[in-house]
Amino acid sequence: MATTHIAARESEAPVEPQRVVNDLSIQVATVNGSGSQTANTVLLRAIFQMGIPVSGKNLFPSNIAGLPTWFTIRASKQGYIARRKEIDFLVAMNPETADEDVRDLRPGSAVVYDERLNLNRLRHDLTFYPVPFDKLVAPVCPDAKLRKLVRNMIYDGVLAKLLGIEMEEVHKALQKQFRKKAKAAELNWNAAQAGYEFAEKNLPKADPFHLTRMDATRGKIIIDGNAAAALGALFAGVTVVTWYPITPSSSLCETLIDLMKRYRIDPETKKATFAIVQAEDELAAIGMVLGAGWAGARAMTSTSGPGISLMSEFVGLGYYAEIPAVIFDIQRVGPSTGLPTRTAQGDVLSTAFLSHGDTKHPMLFPCSVEECYSMAIEAFDLAEGLQTPVFVMSDLDLGMNNWMADPFPYPGKPMARGKVLSKEDLERLGHFERYRDADGDGVGYRTLPGTDHPAAGYFTRGSGHDERAHYTERPTDYVSNMDRLAHKFETARHRVPSPVIREAAGHEVGIIAYGTSHWAIVESLDQLQQEHDIDASYCRVRAFPFSDEVKDFIRRHRRVYVVDQNRDAQMCQLLRLDVEPEEVKKLRSVLHYNGLPLDARSVTDAIVTQEEVK
Amino acid sequence: MSTTATPPAPPKKVNRIGLEIATYKGSKSTLCAGCGHNAISERIIEAFYEMGVEPHRVAKLSGIGCSSKSPAYFLGTSHGFNAVHGRMPSIATGTMLANRTLFAIGVSGDGDTASIGIGQFVHLMRRNLPVIYIIEDNGVYGLTKGQFSATADIGSKLKTGVINDLPPIDTCALAIQLGATYVARSFSGDKRQLLALLEGAVAHRGTSMLDVISPCVTFNDHEGSTKSYSYVKDHDEPLADISFVPFFQDIAVDYEPGTATEITLHDGSRMILKKLGEDYDPTKKVEALRVLTEAHDKGEVVTGLFFVDTKRESFLDQLNVVDEPLATLPESRVRPPKQVLDEVMAELQ
Numbered sequence: 001m002a003t004t005h006i007a008a009r010e011s012e013a014p015v016e017p018q019r020v021v022n023d024l025s026i027q028v029a030t031v032n033g034s035g036s037q038t039a040n041t042v043l044l045r046a047i048f049q050m051g052i053p054v055s056g057k058n059l060f061p062s063n064i065a066g067l068p069t070w071f072t073i074r075a076s077k078q079g080y081i082a083r084r085k086e087i088d089f090l091v092a093m094n095p096e097t098a099d100e101d102v103r104d105l106r107p108g109s110a111v112v113y114d115e116r117l118n119l120n121r122l123r124h125d126l127t128f129y130p131v132p133f134d135k136l137v138a139p140v141c142p143d144a145k146l147r148k149l150v151r152n153m154i155y156d157g158v159l160a161k162l163l164g165i166e167m168e169e170v171h172k173a174l175q176k177q178f179r180k181k182a183k184a185a186e187l188n189w190n191a192a193q194a195g196y197e198f199a200e201k202n203l204p205k206a207d208p209f210h211l212t213r214m215d216a217t218r219g220k221i222i223i224d225g226n227a228a229a230a231l232g233a234l235f236a237g238v239t240v241v242t243w244y245p246i247t248p249s250s251s252l253c254e255t256l257i258d259l260m261k262r263y264r265i266d267p268e269t270k271k272a273t274f275a276i277v278q279a280e281d282e283l284a285a286i287g288m289v290l291g292a293g294w295a296g297a298r299a300m301t302s303t304s305g306p307g308i309s310l311m312s313e314f315v316g317l318g319y320y321a322e323i324p325a326v327i328f329d330i331q332r333v334g335p336s337t338g339l340p341t342r343t344a345q346g347d348v349l350s351t352a353f354l355s356h357g358d359t360k361h362p363m364l365f366p367c368s369v370e371e372c373y374s375m376a377i378e379a380f381d382l383a384e385g386l387q388t389p390v391f392v393m394s395d396l397d398l399g400m401n402n403w404m405a406d407p408f409p410y411p412g413k414p415m416a417r418g419k420v421l422s423k424e425d426l427e428r429l430g431h432f433e434r435y436r437d438a439d440g441d442g443v444g445y446r447t448l449p450g451t452d453h454p455a456a457g458y459f460t461r462g463s464g465h466d467e468r469a470h471y472t473e474r475p476t477d478y479v480s481n482m483d484r485l486a487h488k489f490e491t492a493r494h495r496v497p498s499p500v501i502r503e504a505a506g507h508e509v510g511i512i513a514y515g516t517s518h519w520a521i522v523e524s525l526d527q528l529q530q531e532h533d534i535d536a537s538y539c540r541v542r543a544f545p546f547s548d549e550v551k552d553f554i555r556r557h558r559r560v561y562v563v564d565q566n567r568d569a570q571m572c573q574l575l576r577l578d579v580e581p582e583e584v585k586k587l588r589s590v591l592h593y594n595g596l597p598l599d600a601r602s603v604t605d606a607i608v609t610q611e612e613v614k
Numbered sequence: 615m616s617t618t619a620t621p622p623a624p625p626k627k628v629n630r631i632g633l634e635i636a637t638y639k640g641s642k643s644t645l646c647a648g649c650g651h652n653a654i655s656e657r658i659i660e661a662f663y664e665m666g667v668e669p670h671r672v673a674k675l676s677g678i679g680c681s682s683k684s685p686a687y688f689l690g691t692s693h694g695f696n697a698v699h700g701r702m703p704s705i706a707t708g709t710m711l712a713n714r715t716l717f718a719i720g721v722s723g724d725g726d727t728a729s730i731g732i733g734q735f736v737h738l739m740r741r742n743l744p745v746i747y748i749i750e751d752n753g754v755y756g757l758t759k760g761q762f763s764a765t766a767d768i769g770s771k772l773k774t775g776v777i778n779d780l781p782p783i784d785t786c787a788l789a790i791q792l793g794a795t796y797v798a799r800s801f802s803g804d805k806r807q808l809l810a811l812l813e814g815a816v817a818h819r820g821t822s823m824l825d826v827i828s829p830c831v832t833f834n835d836h837e838g839s840t841k842s843y844s845y846v847k848d849h850d851e852p853l854a855d856i857s858f859v860p861f862f863q864d865i866a867v868d869y870e871p872g873t874a875t876e877i878t879l880h881d882g883s884r885m886i887l888k889k890l891g892e893d894y895d896p897t898k899k900v901e902a903l904r905v906l907t908e909a910h911d912k913g914e915v916v917t918g919l920f921f922v923d924t925k926r927e928s929f930l931d932q933l934n935v936v937d938e939p940l941a942t943l944p945e946s947r948v949r950p951p952k953q954v955l956d957e958v959m960a961e962l963q
Binding site: 220231 | 698701930941942945949954
């Protein structure tokens with residue numbers, strides 16, 4: 001299956017200027033490091049505050065400053081928040097990419113650009129709005145050193161005028177952005193106003209796009225997935241966090257550090273009820289997590305694909321020695337460094353069986369910021385309950401972009417710390433066997449170092465061990481231990497979050513997707529139905545091992561499209577391993593792996609094409 | 615045949631917390647007879663017994679190799695964790711973060727530390743985590759049958775005749791330079807010195823790094839090896855005669871002024887270093903590095919306490935971690951109340 005490409009333009013015919021309200025995507029093309037983030041966030045927030053469903057995606061290079069970066073904002077009255085391929089409104093600030101950015105637009109689109117770029121020479125089927133940015137910024141920002149940072153705010157003002165964004169909301173968003181920095185807020189506000197006034201006087205409206213107030217975002221929050229996961233970890237009661245910086249996961253632990261400093265300092269002693277350590281590498285980060293998990297702490301780390309690879313050996317030990325650990329994988333494009341600032345679901349297969357020998361690990365797949373939060377909490381309960389490393393498989397799109405969401409609910413149940421025997425338990429029992437399946441669920445009881453009972457101590461090792469944790473190389477002991485571990489994985493199947501299923505009447509076509517693909521799928525389902533009369537069912541997988549509902553879903557449908565954001569159909573392959581042989585042939589793949597967030601049109605096109613072969 | 619009444623058994627010797635030395639023993643060693651590592655295990659048993667450390671408060675940690683098997687052979691009722699090759703430091707770090715009330719003792723080897731584990735070793739030393747880090751140093755890989763390790767001396771010869779032509783890594787010099795706060799070298803055959811150094815390490819609350827030369831009787835105890843029993847005995851140059859006085863024993867030690875240095879450790883125990891040769895001040899890093907460098911040049915094995923710093927804050931204090939184990943803090947102390955979530959949500963609206 002092909003990756004998504006910008007669709008070829010079929011005609012250059014002028015487009016009728018029909019009013020398009022609350023349904024457009026804006027792309028801002030700037031240079032990395034030019035301070036455009038503030039202007040873009042304010043724009044996004046202002047639209048959000050007008051009650052219009054909105055999403056923002058930052059497409060940025062692996063670079064500190066100088067390379068091109070794009071920010072796309074999609075406003076959608078239907079509430080679609082997946083990336084949309086087509087751009088309606090371009091803000092061209094980057095001379096390096098401006099020509100190509102303009103050439104890629106569909107006829108009828110609009111371009112706000114730095115007048116020095118002379119972009120209007122390139123096309124005759126677009127609406128051009130030239131803006132003299134340098135001339136406008138000089139009077140509102142006397143300090144020449146700050147001009148570069150304030151300059152971008154001018155396009156917020158221009159867009160506000162051209163699209164109908166309320167300046168009052170721009171002002172409010174600015175206040176929020178700069179909270180305590182009144183001076184910076186004022187400078188930026190002046191720049192926005194200068195843009196607005198310039199547009200009012202010089203740029204007569206000639207495009208069909210409009211934004212008007214709705215009431216679809218009331219009470220909602222805006223947050224990125226990494227911050228949401230950090231909040232989840234905070235409320236999960238995490239106590240030990242060890243990490244090594246890597247894009248796109250770093251902001252998870254950085255946000256967590258801020259939250260912990262704010263909310264987890266003991267009010268009486270002023271001491272920390274947590275320890276956060278920036279480790280020397282990912283090998284050490286996971287080692288510290290396992291050491292802490294072994295000693296009974298709720299411990300976690302956060303990383304991306306390359307870090308997962310480095311953790312491989314230790315994760316095998318964690319599986320076999322049965323130590324709880326929570327590992328967030330904010331996936332990016334690989335292999336190796338790949339495209340470190342682009343999104344993918346590329347670690348699914350390697351993480352499922354990470355390490356050597358027979359290993360398999362539970363994985364959770366959040367699709368939204370709410371699930372980043374709730375699955376973070378759930379992951380700790382699962383890890384301690386199952387005594388095994390658990391992975392939360394987020395991605396760059398979810399982790400680093402801002403998403404709308406309903407406010408997160410407070411945890412509804414107490415922390416589940418799993419089977420840990422206390423001194424009192426041992427006094428009552430007199431003995432314990434670390435790796436005995438006492439309850440028939442494959443999960444043994446453990447004790448923590450420091451437990452004041454002579455029977456508490458046991459020896460943890462990666463080499464062969466029997467029920468009493470004694471060293472053994474006896475074949476039958478090894479087999480029975482491995483079989484119990486396999487049985488424990490079956491227990492996990494029933495404990496992990498079950499899929500979310502939306503059933504169509506016909507049971508002809510089913511779609512299986514996971515993670516951030518969800519947002520493209522919900523839009524694609526509408527496109528399939530409205531444009532192609534295909535009524536498809538949808539099963540959103542939320543965890544591995546797969547619940548029985550996933551297999552039932554496949555059984556019920558004739559053709560099942562598995563949507564993967566990777567080249568090798570990784571989730572589809574995992575499913576093939578799990579379903580009955582006769583079901584395997586039903587599985588078809590929709591693949592997307594160009595580093596951009598998945599869009600609905602790509603999914604729809606791929607399914608429609610494959611539907612021609614029944 | 616007459617029966618004689620057995621005399622009442624003499625009261626069993628116990629330590630200050632009423633435990634017999636048997637409580638501190640582990641399972642039977644599976645290492646080679648005569649292996650230096652076994653002697654080290656015996657000294658560890660004695661040190662924890664003498665210091666009266668409760669076995670349940672000890673966490674025994676190791677990587678992979680002959681050395682790393684040895685935690686099974688001491689303190690059998692303590693929790694132990696035999697991890698992966700070269701990664702014991704991170705396990706030790708995590709364990710101590712989770713429960714700062716534990717005594718962590720990590721046993722590593724020269725391969726486990728100076729080759730595959732050098733990265734984690736270096737960073738552990740930097741952090742000054744409260745942990746006793748023992749390198750059972752024999753200059754070879756035993757479990758894989760006798761390849762050189764990175765602590766083997768230049769010119770040292772393997773049984774197969776292969777000569778080592780790379781300079782050794784001096785783990786003591788490294789540890790001192792990196793920030794470890796109790797750094798010593800000893801010899802598995804020197805019972806008295808090793809025991810005193812181990813007891814001092816138990817009393818110290820920071821990273822104690824002990825490089826113990828521990829001959830491998832199977833692969834590195836021959837003519838031409840610089841880690842053999844006979845070589846170390848012939849070239850051992852103790853820096854000082856070491857005595858250890860635990861905090862719970864009020865013993866006055868007499869020595870002529872200017873002939874000994876006394877160091878008070880964190881728990882009040884004292885190390886008394888009686889001068890054997892030149893003046894040596896174990897609180898000076900530069901001194902230590904000079905002595906180690908000169909010893910290398912002379913082909914001597916200097917042993918003793920090279921460096922001690924009782925002032926530097928431990929990693930756990932630096933992190934300002936609460937006094938109780940983080941692992942078992944109740945939910946009320948680790949899950950903030952609903953108002954906190956409401957506050958954060960309000961800020962995000």
